[in-house]
Structure formats: structure tokens, C-alpha cells
Amino acid sequence: MRAPVLVFGSNGQVAQALKALLPEAVFLSRTECDLERPGQAAAALEKHKPRVVINAAAYTEVDKAESENERSRAHQINAAAVQEIAFWCARNDVSLIHYSTDYVYPGDGDLPWSELAPVAPRNHYGQTKLDGEAAIRSAGCHHVILRTSWVFSPVGKNFVKTMLKLGLEREHLSVVDDQVGSPTYAPDIARATLRVLGHPHFAKGEASTICAIRAGSRGMPSPPRFSPRPPPKVGRSKSRAWMRSGPPNIRPRPSDR
Incomplete structure (x- = not known):
């Protein structure tokens, strides 16, 4: 039976949020389809033959991606696995939704980025994500690329969960104050994805565009302004957050000002 939607990266924050909205979709984890292994993505697509593909899988270890051992994995x-997915979609007239990142932008200026803003990644991770975008456009499949930033949710690893945990464990926290961004709640991204799926142009296979998502976000906070205090059901924290500049050994990021 042909699957209506196939989602790569089922253990990620966005895919977890999509599960509640797309109960009939096929979700593949790294165990079921390892994108590090060439050919596995195409094999999975041939097996399930979806009508729509959502690629929520990604290498996201920004700093590790700079090391010699990790550059090729990233x-x-x-990029390479995304190209494989995109070419399969093009050959089979299947539409693709792909999540990219604000790391494709250079990071200068102080206004929110749009999909029309110039791109110039400042690190290897951002370059690999931009290469993935280029591969999709080159393949010629119908697609929507959603650029997200500072994704957080109740599951997985993210800044909010880390700060909640540390706030319960430590009396003082040191948080960088020279980065700003647009935190985006994963369930909001999932709901935006659902709107894309239901759009007439996408349903007809006529969409080929890039969108910058700031779903549910207001303003552009720095980490200290965004650092949450644990709610009563989580526990009470006596921590104080100390603002500082980011360390020089951290790789350049688009939100560094």
C-alpha cells in the first residue's frame, strides 16, 4: 500500500511533533534508514512509495561538524542524502518538504532574515545545509524548504531543556549574551508543515520555494532573555543567570552579533 507521507528522522523534535498530526504517515528512524549510508534513503522510498516526503533528519552538531572526523558525516x-531523496522525488513526481536552518545566513545586521536575504554560511554545518538546499533545487522536484531556528520542544536536546535542568542543579549559570535569534517551538513548525501540506499549490505539485519560519516566535531574544525559569511542577530554582560573551573557540554562528 502506498504511504501518503513518509518522514525521515522520526526521533527529532519536529518529527515527534508531526506524529500527533499525521497518524497515517510512515516515520523512519536512523535504525530503519541510516542516511549516512548511501542508497538507504532511495531504498526506503522505493519500498514505501510515498506521495509526499518530509525530511526532518539532519546532522545538527554545529561545533563537532568542524572536526576532520565529522565533516564528511555532516x-x-x-547534503548527499538530501540529494538522493530529491532525485528520487523528481523521478517519481513526489513533492518534498525539507527543513533547513538559519545557519545558511551570514549573521550580520540586526533584522529578522527572510527567504530573500543573502546566504553566506559562517561554518561547515551551515554550508552542508545550504548544499542540501542547492541539491533539492538542482534535482527539480516540487519542494518547499523551511528554514528554522533555535528549535525547542519537550523532547530531544534543546536550549530550554538544558537551562531547566541546570537551573535545578546549579546556583549560578553563565549564559552567552552576544547571540540573538528567533526561538521556534517544534509543534508550531509541525502545524506550519501541515498548512503547507494542505496548500492547493503544494497539493497539485506546483510548489518550489523557500520559506523562513518564525512560527509562534516573538522578537529576537538572546539566551539570557530566553532562559526559562522552571515552573512549579518542574521544581523551584534559585539560580541566577550571568551574561557573558561567547567563547572564542566556538565556531561562528549566524546569530553572533
Whole structure:
């Protein structure tokens, strides 16, 4: 039976949020389809033959991606595997939704980025994500690329969960104050994805565009302004957050000002 929607990266924050909205979709984890291994994505697509593909899988270890051992892994998952998926979609007239990142932008200026803003990644991770975008456009499949930033949710690893945990464990926290961004709640991204799926142009296979998502976000806070205090059901924290500049050994990020 042909699957209506196939989602790569089922353990990620956005895919977890999509599960509640797309109960009939096929969700594949790394165990079921390892994008590090060439050919596995195409094999999975041939097996399930979906009508729509959502790629929520990505290599996201920004700093580790700069090391010699990890550069090739980042490129394989974020660019080469994406190309494999996009070419399959093009050959089979299947539409693709792909999640990208604000790391494709250079990071200068102080206004929110739009899909029309110039791109110039400042690190290897951002370059691999931009290469993935280029691969999709080159393949010629119908697609929508959603650029997200500072994704957080109740599951997985993210800044909010880390700060909640540390706030319960430590009396003082040191948080960088020279980065700003647009935190985006994963369930909001999932709901935006659902709107894309229901759009007439996408349903007819006529969409080929890039969108910058700031779903449910207001303003552009720095980490200290965004650092949450644990709610009563989580526990009470006596921590104080100390603002500081980011360390020089951290790789350049688009939100560094």
C-alpha cells in the first residue's frame, strides 16, 4: 500500500511533533534508514512509495561538524542524502518538504532574515545545509524548504531543556549574551508543515520555494532573555543567570552579533 507521507528522522523534535498530526504517515528512524549510508534513503522510498516526503533528519552538531572526523558525516547527511531523496522525488513526481536552518545566513545586521536575504554560511554545518538546499533545487522536484531556528520542544536536546535542568542543579549559570535569534517551538513548525501540506499549490505539485519560519516566535531574544525559569511542577530554582560573551573557540554562528 502506498504511504501518503513518509518522514525521515522520526526521533527529532519536529518529527515527534508531526506524529500527533499525521497518524497515517510512515516515520523512519536512523535504525530503519541510516542516511549516512548511501542508497538507504532511495531504498526506503522505493519500498514505501510515498506521495509526499518530509525530511526532518539532519546532522545538527554545529561545533563537532568542524572536526576532520565529522565533516564528511555532516555533508553526507545534510547534503548527499538530501540529494538522493530529491532525485528520487523528481523521478517519481513526489513533492518534498525539507527543513533547513538559519545557519545558511551570514549573521550580520540586526533584522529578522527572510527567504530573500543573502546566504553566506559562517561554518561547515551551515554550508552542508545550504548544499542540501542547492541539491533539492538542482534535482527539480516540487519542494518547499523551511528554514528554522533555535528549535525547542519537550523532547530531544534543546536550549530550554538544558537551562531547566541546570537551573535545578546549579546556583549560578553563565549564559552567552552576544547571540540573538528567533526561538521556534517544534509543534508550531509541525502545524506550519501541515498548512503547507494542505496548500492547493503544494497539493497539485506546483510548489518550489523557500520559506523562513518564525512560527509562534516573538522578537529576537538572546539566551539570557530566553532562559526559562522552571515552573512549579518542574521544581523551584534559585539560580541566577550571568551574561557573558561567547567563547572564542566556538565556531561562528549566524546569530553572533
